[in-house]
Amino acid sequence: MRPLLPQSHVVLRIIVILAIAGGVHLLVRLVRRLGQRVMASRVSTTFSKARTVTSLSVSIVVFAMYFIAVGLVLKEFGISLTAYLASASIIGLAVGFGSQGLVQDVVTGLTVIFSDLCDVGDMVEIAGQTGIVQKVGIRFTVLTNFMGAEVFIPNRTITNVVRYERGYVRAIADINLLGDSVKVKQIEDRVRSIVEATYEQFPGILITPPTIEGRFKTSSGKEFLRVKFRIWPGQGGPLEGGFKREVVESLKEIDSSYSDWMVVLTYEVEKKPVSLPGTSKHSIKLKQ
Template identity: 25%
Template sequence: MMYETTALELSDGARTWLIERPIVIAVYVVVALVLRFVLHRIIDRATRDRPGGEPRLLKPLKERLPAGVRDDIAAQRRAQRARTIGSVLKSAVSIVTLTWCVLQILTVFSVNVAPLVASAGVVGVALGFGAQNLVRDFLTGMFMLLEDQYGVGDIIDVGDAVGTVETVGLRVTTIRDLGGTLWYCRNGEIARVGNMSQGHAVGVVELPIAHTTPVTRAAEVALRAALDAAGKDAIAESVLEAPELAGVSKVTPEAVTLRLTVQVKPGHQWAVERFVSQAVLVAFDEMGFAAPVPLLSGVLAPAAAE
């Protein structure tokens, strides 16, 4: 009778280890894989480009798309932003489902997971301190993407680099400057961003004239020439508001400087400044206004000594 009872207990233990627990483990693994697959498909659909519209993932997020940006640049900007945010969400889903599956499997083997969770927390803190720069880059990049501080095609100033954004990642942003150099800027090192492609830009034209030139007359000629230039086909589409004369901006021993401002589309201020400057200089030449002459210390020194 005792032998039969022992045999029955052994058979129950063997059944638990060979049948019940493997089935439970397999169920947990299948549930984790199915959950991960479904959530990844949902994220892929949310980040996928839609004809004539932005990805669904970006709908609840603010977007600061520059006015007048080309459709292809806008689509590329949205696609990269959605793709980067989607990759973060997919990684988070994979980590959560994998962690849940491992913890459930350990509980099947009657392992106390509380010390493991505590140890994992300590290891996470240690890794956080050791890789704090990397963590800071990722967190900063994530907030930049969520807030849409800049995107592909924007002209930005991050301090050490000024140029056009080519890629925006979680860790690194690449910027192509006017000289063609490609800058790799770590997101965590970007303390401030000046975006020249949002809203509108202002073209500022500085016009130096000689002290002998009538200031009022020169101002009238400059404003008339700027207004005529703003209506030309070359820059008419870039100009948002008519040029305004700000007046005399500074007076130096060499010249009196007039300042003109004109509100333009983002990224068009430099072309407009060049065009307006050329038009005003031509008008000054036609009026016979004298150009400012720089003072040479070597020439003035003898006269001052006399």
């Protein structure tokens, strides 16, 4: 019969196991805290790719630390690290065949990062969900939508990625100006008050306060007032419904001939400024 281990030896192993668990827990917290500081740093803010790679690196390091910690704990129970690594390889291979979705998540996540499809901080549309990328992990890509909710998207479901370079969609409302200068001034005042009320009513979908760009005239002589909104992608309903209807009804009080077709709402994705070779560090703005 195998002799029992001395009581002092058992106590020592328990202390070692607790020390390993506590040490790994502290190291994991330290790594995550360090990752958050790196992602919030000036360099990471300037280069969005750094934030994405940092997010993925933290996930990989944390996984590796837990994996090693389990091996060290098992060693205290008399299981060799060689046997642990061999069994982990065999189990991993079996799980890989049985869980192809997990493998697809990892491969797709790496593809998303290193193919520049999207970075942390980008406004994107993925798998039917629109939001700002908060994290690209080993298994999930995490978005924050316009309601502030976190959306976890399995990487294997990412087939198409729509990236909004400026982080919004630009909605442009062109409002026809009719009548003499007095009526035109009344129309501008009405539109201005409706625009302000719209921003107060729908702050969740309007990323920045709307701006009134001023009066414009076409080559045919038609004059209109242009209003610019910057909104969350796919959230133009309140403008197409409430804003446009309110403008038309309000302007009919000034001129009864006013009709729906006199308020035109269009959408476009505003591109980022580009820097050309030989120019200064300041960007050259594209068409506004």
